[in-house]
Amino acid sequence: MSTPPPPAPAGPAAAASQPSNPTITITPLPPFQPDLYQRAWSSTPHPTLPLLATAHAKSVTVFSLATFTKHSALTGGHARSVRTAAWQPPRGTQSKRLGLVTGSFDATAGLWSFDGDKDRDGNGGLEREVRMGDRDTEDGDGGEEEREWEFNLVLEGHENEVKSLAFSPGGQYLATSSRDKSVWIWEDVSNPTGDNDGEDDDEWETVAVLSEHDGDVKAVAWCPTHLANARAGVGRKHYSVEVLASASYDDTVRIWREDADGEWVCVAVLEGHGGTVWGLQWEGKERDDGRFPRLMTFSADGTIKVWTLRVDEEETEEGQQEGDPFRSGFGGMPNTMRRSLREEWDCTAVLPKVHTRDVYSVSWSADTGLVASTGSDGVVAVYAEKESAPEDVSMASSGAENGGAGPKSTWKVLGTVSHAHGPYEVNHITWCKRFDPGAERKGKEEMLVTTGDDGVVRPWQVRIA
Template sequence: MTTSPPPPSAAAPQKQQPTSATLTPLPPFQPDLYQRAWSSIPHPTLPLLATAHAKSVTVFSLATLTKHSALTGGHARSVRTAAWQPARGSGNTKRLGLVTGSFDATAGMWSFDEEEERGLEREVRFGGNSEEGDDDNDGGKEWEFNLVLEGHENEVKGLAFSPGGQYLATCSRDKSVWIWEDVSSGEGDGTEDDWETVAVLSEHDGDVKAVAWCPVDLPNAKAGARRGNYSADVLASASYDNTVRIWREDADGEWVCVDVLTDHEGTVWGLQWETKPRDDGKFPRLMTFSADGTIKVWSLREEETPDEPAAAEDSNAFRSNFGALPNTLRRSLREEWDCTAVLPKVHTRDIYSVAWSADTGLVASTGSDGIVAVYAEVDESEALSDKSGGEQEGEDVVMTSPSPQQQQRKPTWKVLGTISSAHGPYEVNHVTWCKRFDAGAAPERRGREEMLVTTGDDGVVRPWQARIA
């Protein structure tokens, strides 16, 4: 009798799963950039948003939705991408850093003036106060261009810091991924930049569009470092060759490809790691999106008792799946990543960007068709039960039906809502979730409530209020 109540009580929360999303445009960030903008990257803790466009980066305040500062003069051609550097130094000497990737084939390291960074800390606390937030002192807010990373032969398409900041990965039209290591002493005020190349990975057959590091601080994220064969750092790269490659550092310090994901039928424009801890405690999943109009979810095949002899037995089948593999894809270091879900079809053209919320687990996507879509992962049983009364649920169920004997619910994805022509006739290049610090958010929810931000060819950086029901 006591074991009977848990199923109903476990099912009850499922009724409160999200069923719809309404996106309402908020006033766009000012000023308009009046030229194609590629991406907008929120700072992980401060109310700042870095937008790459032309030969510069404009940093907007999330408190005032206006320009905070700008990075100019470091690149000869357009800045394609940017990433915030994990905090360096300690105490009052912590430094704000940003890295930029450009069509001039270089990456640039920037830092913010030390005194002004203390102003940023004040902005976190008083961002909702218009008297504090509208300080008209942009002229004193200076970014310093510290270092140029050279080596790529063509434009830098993407870059990303490892979670701890020890490594920086850059990727390029030259079909390569470079891994740079921070070899700064770590002493003093943390203002010195010293990076050296530790690996050049040239196994893709086309432009490498994006790189992303697995968030290793999540529960079980280190589980993949089986039997000490390689480190916990995991890098994924997406390419024009329609594939995604998974990379790890082995015990000898060599970066090796441990799997190749081949299910896409078009350019893989990018990827996103799951940053919300999983209820089942398993390794973070990877989401990939492509010119084929699909968004796929990949899961690491985690064996309960991973045996090297057992792994060797199916090596022939593994090789047959990928053909002649380079030596760096070593049998002893290989992994198996399976496509475990395909999100419902929404986009009619290339999908350029996907954002996976660390808070809610909701996913947003956008692309060349100008559509912005929001998705939620739900129990398959609920998606099936919703089928009778929904308008768009016909496409919701994308995975096979669960066994009646299985108590565990199988997740699937459903569309919560879409917006067409989000930037009018222009393509939308990027979408991201970020915290709200503006005066329009309820005071008690500032810094906690999420909104969407889209960036387009029209040079507009547009925030959206997301109402989830």
């Protein structure tokens, strides 16, 4: 991401372009306030609460999705810029607190908790969550004092900046990736029950250091657990449920699983991009055919690719012994004798070429299946997967060339927006639930949020006829 000219105060919202398909409109909404006036790297919505965490400089600003204004801020925990942030899934008594983890250019990851009394109204409702960071207490100078986040724990081990981090769906594992070409997997070994006050100490241990990439590891992402046992998972009992993917400057993506011996191993290397793989996104919407979730990758080569796990149909047959790590696909051979555990993944789609430069970010909606992308050219694009006609399915490659991955898919561009952040690069895009007054279905309707080098966090209304 090139260095932009000095940021200027953000002007009026960028105008939406004429969509390439009349069934969709992409319209800018008022930006989040205050403007950050400095490069912002990413914005991450909370999975259930109306909160959005934006990483920038040495801090994270949390915005309210109900008001598009600042809710609270995380400051003082890192010596250098915060590159990324992720919301911590609740575990045990942690369900009573708001948790966030940050990854920084200072080579560390930090775990934070919010000090607001989340249960003071007896139900911890969404509206209370938005209000609990309000400036409702006065300081000695007659000004307003914000409620603060507490910096609980620092995770050290990487030699260079932490570029990405992600919690496993259940919150047991945290994966961090770095410029040092490694992926670290940390396990939460805190007391899951704790005391009634919910103030048990965080305790994490390193369970794996994965060093097979030949370049900086740009991003990590865990497969959604509720989909990981779909069809292909039935016959893969020699693995744990958790599946991790990593993207690198070495132009590849690697798939990692924990084997029956408790070792994290690379089970697949996805090759095909002609440049740095900036990131990846797992499919969050269950597939109609019940197959394993697909993986979407995006790159400096300007392309977005979809990868599908090749399934040995024999693995899905009934008769597998549930939980038996020595069976499935290997004829019941003992763990020490079976051949190397490997998976085959096929590129089953390449989305239409829209971007003229690096694709920095892609978001795949778990609700609608729509995909949004953005990048160095400042363009925002929205895509939909086309429904295949019967003759298209019969003609699709599903034999030797495509293995058991199923038919290849095709995608179409629904709409684009040029200069989404004026002359600045757009670093991140995400689908996000709407809770603002303009939403027709609060908490269910989706919008897009983009984050750019201009320090503006901009929401976009997406209307589909």
